[in-house]
Amino acid sequence: MDTKISILFYGRKAKTTRDNPLPIYLRVTIQGRRLELSAHRYVSPDLWSAEAAK
Template identity: 40%
Template sequence: MSTTNNTFCVAFYLKKQKTTQAGKSPIYARITVNGKRIEISVKRERICSLRLYFEEAYKDKFLI
């Protein structure tokens, strides 16, 4: 009887090379199965700067 080791991993990250003028970066997922990788966009964006993140959160909270 032989045993095989199967691996599976999903990692989410911001692709900062594609940051927009508004300071938002697209979110990508890297899926690895048995050492083979693919990267896909999850069609969402996130502010990558903490300063911009808190500025936007402040505006949303107080409806400025």
């Protein structure tokens, strides 16, 4: 049986803090079921590339 796993890192602009760093979230999809977690890491919005997800 083949299991498809997808991992995506993304910055969530709606959750910016006072100092304006972007929190990084992780989405894991296994067989169509999603799990979203905070990576507990922050990055400046100018340094985050949404297209490259890094």
